[in-house]
Amino acid sequence: MGKIDAYIFIEVEIGKSEHVLNELRKLGIVKSVAFVTGIFDVIVRVSVNNLEELYEATVNYIHKIDGVKRTRTHIIEKELKQEG
Amino acid sequence: MISKKFEFYFLALFSGVFTSFYVLMDAYGLKALVPDPYVYSFLCEWIGLITCLLYLLVLGIPTTIKGKKRPIGYYLDPYFQGLKIPRGKSLQYILGAGLVASVSTITYFIAVSFSDPSMMLPLMNFSTIYLLIIDFIREKDVPSAIEIESVLSVTLGAFLVTLSKGKIDPYTIIITLVIMNGCSTAYTAFMKKLQEISENGKKNDSLNLRFWSLFFLTLSLSIMLIPFLDKARIEMIQKLFFSPMIFIFFTVNMGFAFLSYVMYIRALGKGKMSIVNAVVSINIVLGIPLTFLGVKLAPNVFESISYDAFLWTIKIVGTIFVIVGILALSLSEVKAYILLRTSSKHAANILEKIYKIRGVESVAAVAGDYDYIVKLRIRTLGKTYNIIVWEIEKIEGIIQIMSLPIIKEWEIP
Numbered sequence: 002m003g004k005i006d007a008y009i010f011i012e013v014e015i016g017k018s019e020h021v022l023n024e025l026r027k028l029g030i031v032k033s034v035a036f037v038t039g040i041f042d043v044i045v046r047v048s049v050n051n052l053e054e055l056y057e058a059t060v061n062y063i064h065k066i067d068g069v070k071r072t073r074t075h076i077i078e079k080e081l082k083q084e085g
Numbered sequence: 086m087i088s089k090k091f092e093f094y095f096l097a098l099f100s101g102v103f104t105s106f107y108v109l110m111d112a113y114g115l116k117a118l119v120p121d122p123y124v125y126s127f128l129c130e131w132i133g134l135i136t137c138l139l140y141l142l143v144l145g146i147p148t149t150i151k152g153k154k155r156p157i158g159y160y161l162d163p164y165f166q167g168l169k170i171p172r173g174k175s176l177q178y179i180l181g182a183g184l185v186a187s188v189s190t191i192t193y194f195i196a197v198s199f200s201d202p203s204m205m206l207p208l209m210n211f212s213t214i215y216l217l218i219i220d221f222i223r224e225k226d227v228p229s230a231i232e233i234e235s236v237l238s239v240t241l242g243a244f245l246v247t248l249s250k251g252k253i254d255p256y257t258i259i260i261t262l263v264i265m266n267g268c269s270t271a272y273t274a275f276m277k278k279l280q281e282i283s284e285n286g287k288k289n290d291s292l293n294l295r296f297w298s299l300f301f302l303t304l305s306l307s308i309m310l311i312p313f314l315d316k317a318r319i320e321m322i323q324k325l326f327f328s329p330m331i332f333i334f335f336t337v338n339m340g341f342a343f344l345s346y347v348m349y350i351r352a353l354g355k356g357k358m359s360i361v362n363a364v365v366s367i368n369i370v371l372g373i374p375l376t377f378l379g380v381k382l383a384p385n386v387f388e389s390i391s392y393d394a395f396l397w398t399i400k401i402v403g404t405i406f407v408i409v410g411i412l413a414l415s416l417s418e419v420k421a422y423i424l425l426r427t428s429s430k431h432a433a434n435i436l437e438k439i440y441k442i443r444g445v446e447s448v449a450a451v452a453g454d455y456d457y458i459v460k461l462r463i464r465t466l467g468k469t470y471n472i473i474v475w476e477i478e479k480i481e482g483i484i485q486i487m488s489l490p491i492i493k494e495w496e497i498p
Contacts, residue, residue: 006449007451008451022495032496033495033496034494035420035422035491035492035494036491036493036494037489037490037491037492038489038490038492039487039488039489039490040487040489041489044489073454074453075451075452075453075454076452076453077449077450077451077458078449078450078452079450080447080448080450081436081437081440081447081448082446082448082449083446083447
């Protein structure tokens with residue numbers, strides 16, 4: 002079975018960005034972390050083997066990081082992507 | 086509204102364009118009108134100062150711009166509020182700028198009189214590297230790696246373009262690297278400082294900065310020129326100063342210099358010193374076609390250009406370095422996520438349609454709050470970003486667009 006990729010949008014408490022970033026980088030499934038301006042603060046791209054793993058990562062890891070206020074997960078169904 | 090970045094490059098580029106005009110006029114004037122460099126610079130600075138004062142007085146005439154009473158000079162610099170006498174810290178820096186400019190001018194004359202100056206112009210380009218180091222030390226605007234690379238590319242290119250045949254004279258090299266470049270670096274640093282400080286809550290405007298630095302330059306240069314002004318030269322100055330032809334020539338020449346400096350000073354207020362200097366180096370490249378034009382228009386004044394293949398190869402390589410460097414500086418990477426919601430009856434091939442748009446790195450159909458997540462990555466002057474968003478908006482079925490510009494991103498391998 003192929004891998005499942007997803008975007009997780011995170012709203013972060015003011016002043017906790019650095020901490021959240023450092024915690025996210027420890028998570029093995031994270032492919033990229035981007036600080037953005039707009040309705041969310043951080044967009045994380047993850048790659049997991051199954052939905053169980055995604056559930057584990059969000060509920061048991063990301064939600065428990067101090068400073069994470071709210072998350073929204075978007076599972077990628079189909080993607081067109083430039084190589085590199 | 087013009088983006089800040091566009092304005093910065095516009096100012097620096099056009100400063101370079103106007104520089105190439107007055108450099109060409111100087112070359113013409115020194116050969117055809119006033120062959121003596123001491124008399125030339127004396128006339129140039131004094132007539133330049135008088136015309137500069139006239140420009141400032143004309144630009145100070147109040148007019149109505151967007152319903153507000155403002156001087157005409159508002160178009161050149163929004164901070165301009167008519168001629169004003171500098172005071173306090175500003176006065177000290179302007180005095181410093183005028184002084185270093187006069188020292189470098191006089192050093193140039195003295196150096197030319199006893200050594201081979203052919204290495205001087207190429208080496209003067211290295212003052213950009215001095216500025217790069219100062220930019221680096223000033224913690225406020227540390228240049229990024231791409232900026233350092235680009236600035237070095239421009240500097241090396243400018244060095245190659247200005248190379249000419251001649252002896253390698255150690256005196257010229259030391260004088261240029263220490264005095265000339267030291268002075269021009271100090272001038273730029275003073276101007277940068279003057280853009281940052283304000284007197285009584287009012288910012289210094291570039292028009293007054295140009296006028297007053299020229300004022301002190303002219304005064305101190307005239308004092309330094311006294312020992313060189315013998316009877317013959319004084320007579321020449323007296324004769325030429327009141328010649329209308331000479332007066333018009335210097336009015337136009339110093340008009341270009343005025344525009345060039347005003348734009349240079351304004352650009353300094355908006356960005357890093359080394360980058361402003363690098364972009365202004367475009368004048369060295371523009372000098373090549375302008376010299377060809379000069380040879381066509383005044384063949385008896387400009388020596389015909391040599392067709393030494395080796396020198397031309399070097400010049401072309403140098404030009405490429407300059408242009409590539411400036412382009413790399415002005416194009417920067419913009420990255421953003423764009424979240425899309427679509428209506429239930431949207432087109433089936435929406436994924437492909439979005440993916441075809443230039444600048445789209447990836448597009449993902451997702452399950453969640455939004456329906457599509459687009460990632461943009463473009464190297465651009467800023468305007469393109471909006472164009473891409475409009476292109477996406479045009480696609481049928483998209484009902485909501487949320488754009489999230491990326492401030493900083495880490496890829497984890």
